[in-house]
Amino acid sequence: MQKIHSHVNRIDKKRNETDQRILEAAKEVFAESGFSGARVDEIASRAKINKATIYYHIGDKKKLYEEVLHRVIGNIAEKITVILDENGSPEEKLRLYIRTVSKTMDSNPEMAPIIMREIASGANNLPEVIPEDLLRIVGLLSRILQEGKDEGIFTEVSPLVIHLMVIGVLLFYKAGAKIHDTNVTLAGIFNIDDFKKPAEIILEIERLILSAVTGRPESSPAHNTRNTRKKGALCEE
Amino acid sequence: MQKIHSHVNRIDKKRNETDQRILEAAKEVFAESGFSGARVDEIASRAKINKATIYYHIGDKKKLYEEVLHRVIGNIAEKITVILDENGSPEEKLRLYIRTVSKTMDSNPEMAPIIMREIASGANNLPEVIPEDLLRIVGLLSRILQEGKDEGIFTEVSPLVIHLMVIGVLLFYKAGAKIHDTNVTLAGIFNIDDFKKPAEIILEIERLILSAVTGRPESSPAHNTRNTRKKGALCEE
DNA sequence: AATCAGTATAACTGATCGGTTAAAACTTTC
């Protein structure tokens, strides 16, 4: 083993950088093409390293995928858990929950397609830790909803349905954004609706979920400019 | 061999049956493994025909996939369009919309994973007709919501968000059902929630969406809302 | 400057898989 710290650190740093580059490239390619569609050569090429380096640093394709999945999902679980430990009213917490999920997805654009494909294929490749993460998230949501119900603000609702509703609409919106950019015809479709900027869409989602849970009309906390009809401006922010 | 009156019909029927068997098998395999993951040999094997027969009857893998996609999406588009032409109050129509999407997904279990993967990959393989179908659906929903707003029952909401919310929660619920069955750990998670029967989940979703749109607490219709429906339209295939 | 551990690479391999072909088998027509 090495004795000199600086040496070790530098080596570690380099090693770590290579790992990062590989995993980052892998995340991109897996998001674009799925597990079967992804080519290890393509990942190597994007990471600007030789293919064998992947096998040296990480392992085979399956291991690589698991590593990416772990990062992607572990990421969201961690962030949401942290945020939801905050205090505030159940309404504020629920809004925060939605906004946090949304922001996490924004900062990890590869997340949406990867998770969607994973669910579509029956979640066979989920690392063992993931269920625990999800358990924690749904558990927290469950507690928020219970709290709101105890305070007489929320009606009785199924946490599962709320969870799926939030995740569902957000994932579809995020994943769909790519389509709007590329597919002209589809873009035309969704513009029949007075389309809003992403930030406004999130507010709308918050408003609708809150309204559903409270059984009252909810007004957005920020004012809502309703005639912004922008084309192809879905991916910004 | 017995002589039949019309041999032409028999030929057509046989040809058609082979086509059906191939497309049915293809739908299954594509749903399970996605486009890249699907193996043409596997499809042939499940359809109990030789691989070359696929190329003779349908075409190459891409063509096969497009055909499956067309059936799957065209199916839902058609059914929803038919249903929504019915008359009734905006609330009833909205409930009907949700229930129709749900039922159509139930009778086509392969739909959820296929559509999810398609969206995840940026909808690159969508046949040209599909956007038109979607346009029709969102357009109808848009009209329902507008109607409700005009009557003062609904608040102002984004049809796009409602659309994504309904589709999102349903697809995730349906796709997730498979996970509940197979993945013990995950099943455990979702059971923290007092888990309900699918039929009840749909009612809960209807209730929440209605509540969100009307801004009032909506009670589940214990009384049968509009059972004057013809059920045959939903239960084909 | 010799050594050596850790790292990266080009070239290769074996397996898989999409797609083809030529001929067999089956049907219809006369």
Added chain:
DNA sequence: GAAAGTTTTAACCGATCAGTTATACTGATT
């Protein structure tokens, strides 16, 4: 019942791709 036409099949081919190997490079240690 045989020619003509249609459908199915087994066997094959070439491309692609995951994974390996043998070698070369790097730079710290002696």
